[in-house]
Amino acid sequence: SQTIHQWPATLVQPVGSPLSLECTVEGTSNPNLYWYRQAAGRGLQLLFYSVGIGQISSEVPQNLSASRPQDRQFILSSKKLLLSDSGFYLCAWQWTDYEQYFGPGTRLTVT
Amino acid sequence: TQLLEQSPQFLSIQEGENLTVYCNSSSVFSSLQWYRQEPGEGPVLLVTVVTGGEVKKLKRLTFQFGDARKDSSLHITAAQPGDTGLYLCAGPSGGYQKVTFGTGTKLQVIP
Numbered sequence: 365s366q367t368i369h370q371w372p373a374t375l376v377q378p379v380g381s382p383l384s385l386e387c388t389v390e391g392t393s394n395p396n397l398y399w400y401r402q403a404a405g406r407g408l409q410l411l412f413y414s415v416g417i418g419q420i421s422s423e424v425p426q427n428l429s430a431s432r433p434q435d436r437q438f439i440l441s442s443k444k445l446l447l448s449d450s451g452f453y454l455c456a457w458q459w460t461d462y463e464q465y466f467g468p469g470t471r472l473t474v475t
Numbered sequence: 476t477q478l479l480e481q482s483p484q485f486l487s488i489q490e491g492e493n494l495t496v497y498c499n500s501s502s503v504f505s506s507l508q509w510y511r512q513e514p515g516e517g518p519v520l521l522v523t524v525v526t527g528g529e530v531k532k533l534k535r536l537t538f539q540f541g542d543a544r545k546d547s548s549l550h551i552t553a554a555q556p557g558d559t560g561l562y563l564c565a566g567p568s569g570g571y572q573k574v575t576f577g578t579g580t581k582l583q584v585i586p
Binding site for chain 1 (some may be wrong): 506508515516517518521523561563565566567569572573574576577578581586
């Protein structure tokens with residue numbers, strides 16, 4: 365069966381510091397991978413998606429970047445965090461039929 | 476960009492009551508998914524509806540896809556506290572790779 369991992373679960377970082385969130389998927393090959401951000405109690409904002417190694421599509425111009433160095437690894441980064449980067453970050457994978465499977469999420473607080 | 480509007484935004488009901496949540500769009504979708512998300516966790520896929528007019532049941536949850544494939548509803552019978560969470564609808568957007576998520580309905584079931 366497929367499993368998706370995200371870490372860390374919780375992160376508190378000062379403004380201006382760098383960021384690296386990691387997502388890995390087990391039990392599937394060549395999945396589409398996604399990073400979302402979610403404001404409290406609201407829908408999901410798509411940040412980046414990837415259909416293969418090294419292939420990244422950005423949805424929203426912002427202070428963040430993404431990379432996919434391996435087939436089942438997806439990384440979200442920032443060189444300098446802003447207060448507005450606070451939120452709940454979710455990684456998801458998709459194989460077919462638009463059904464997405466999510467990781468447990470990372471709660472990021474920028475202080 | 477295809478938008479999905481959900482209503483109501485918030486719903487607080489007593490245990491044992493019935494409720495219906497709506498997901499509407501001005502665009503036609505080839506399929507729609509419903510997810511439930513508990514606080515601090517990632518969304519979990521509940522069901523996919525594909526055919527206009529389709530009805531799917533998952534225990535006390537009944538999902539319906541509109542005849543024109545522009546809307547969907549989720550009906551919960553005899554709600555229980557375990558049904559508490561954020562309900563999200565979602566559908567394909569902009570090609571095979573992406574999914575649009577609805578605005579969400581936050582449900583609280585009071586014991």
